[in-house]
Amino acid sequence: MAPVPVADGGEDAVDIKQLKALVTVAEAGSVTRAAELLHLVQPAVTRQIRTLEQELGVVLFERIRQGMRPTEAGAVMVDRARRALNELERARAEVQPTPGVVTGVVTVGLLESATDLLAEPLVSAIAREQPGIELRLMTAYSGYLQQWLDDGDLDVTLMYNLASTPSLNAHRLVGERLWAVAQAADGLRPEQPISFSEAAGHPLVMPTAGHALRSLIDSAAARAGVDMDVVVQTNSMRVQKQLVLAGYGWTILPGVGIAEDVARGSLSAAPLCEPDVRRSIVLGTQRSGRTPPAVEVVAREITRQVRLAVRDGRWPSAEWQANSGAAGDE
Template sequence: MELRQLTALVTVAEVGSVTGAAKLLHVVQPAVTRQIRLLEQEFGLPLFERTRQGMVPTPAAEVLIMRARRALDELERARAELRPEPGEVTGIVSVGLLESVLDILAQPLTDAVAERHPGIELRLFTGYSGHLQHWLDTGEVDLSLLYNLSDTPSLSVVPLLREQLWAVAPPDAGLVAGSPVPWATVLAHPLVLPVSGHGLRALIDRARSAVPVEPRVVVQTNSMLLQKNLVLAGHGWTVLPAAGVAADVAAGRLSGAPLTAPDVERSVVLGLQRRSRLLAPVDAVSSALTRLVRELVGSAVWPSARPTGRV
């Protein structure tokens, strides 16, 4: 097995065709076909099905592609880390970000790393906490923001902050950040909520169970953006972390206020793989992210949040 075979495999899987892969790799099409055929001969299994939609990986190929992509990423990291400028931290760092913090964290983090460590290439991944934790466990990301998590055998967790959940409604509802909204008021409206099984939904269900009002859930979704759009379209109210709606409330697109009776908080933590020592670029990005969270909480850009741990 050769690196060019793995490169051909991953590229064909990503673009869905041998022709497209050949163009990206700057080789002729038969060369890519030959690399795939050699891999199929080595493993004794077909790796792609040719369909009208293009080259579709077989189940066996999916396993190999996942491992090949990781091996190629590690080699790329090694090249970056072994050729640094004197005194410069270089490398590739994959960061997991919760969907609810993208608006206030993604660009400032990118700016901070570019300014302090221009030799680091950031790779930002977004998802729900459960997905991010899985990617951290499997090594697909180097560090990740998570919520309501303690240390595990494979992960080290640094507490960062606690934030209140907010009721979110159309602008004409007139919710104001300085006037908390009781759950009973929220439950009197149709609700657009995260799907069952989502970590945020578990917090919501636990809180509303303490209020003797039966909720009317009209839509469930796994997209925070869709939650907000459906509220804006008049389908109901929703519940979200303050960070996820701060920009919308400030712009007047939505109105929002902290929930009370009962109060509901989530803890946001930084998850890291347990290692004897962090790689220099991972440590640099971890420090930059922690510093940035401290600044956002201290300046109230991250609303309804209070620091915990070393932040």
């Protein structure tokens, strides 16, 4: 498709309404649905997209059978527009605060393995103590969370086995062991560690190659001098557990990710030994720029919730590693 001609005059400029229309159409997949979400008539949304295309001199969407799909240029604009709108929303909350109340939008990254343990207590605590803060929770494996933090899509996140870098600060919170996980009938017991070589003697359901957790497991296999029989790879911890339940093999996961499953008897698990396989959980924040008060508040609350989970025994085989003066100490 040929480029859309640039409008004459040079007076037009991208405005907030156009950015909102762009992002909403991309997320909704159609102009009709976007118009409903924006409480506008469909021609108004179409006009905003066309005007933006004229100002940029590129086509932003292509029509497909299912609706509208961003072009390559459109995808770049959608990504940038989404970040610009998020920053504007955050700035508006910061410059128009209620006296004595911390306000703002904070996007939090949670490790998939720790989501069930931390998400509800964190949301509850912030809603109770800091109702002016709007939380947005994102869950994923550590590698994705680090990338999102580097890209500015997250304000604060939990990650593991990561030191501070030029672009982010990493504060160590917890050290924990990895566990062999099997069907309940296999009878693994938390108080009886199992050697890595014994666990590797079973067919294994593993994280996908290149993932940080998989790299940690591969390193342990090399130290133990064993070859793993990997029958399935997946990028989802929940799928790992489902496949173990279905009898496809054993898996290896952090204790926090299987605590509830073991407690209700759907799975059995034991910490690994020979070698002892551990990961360190860190709290990551962006290094550049000013840290908004709302982000500082949420970071302290995440730290507090992690420490409470370790102290109360809800985070299996975890050791609190933050300094005594770290945020969240009681």
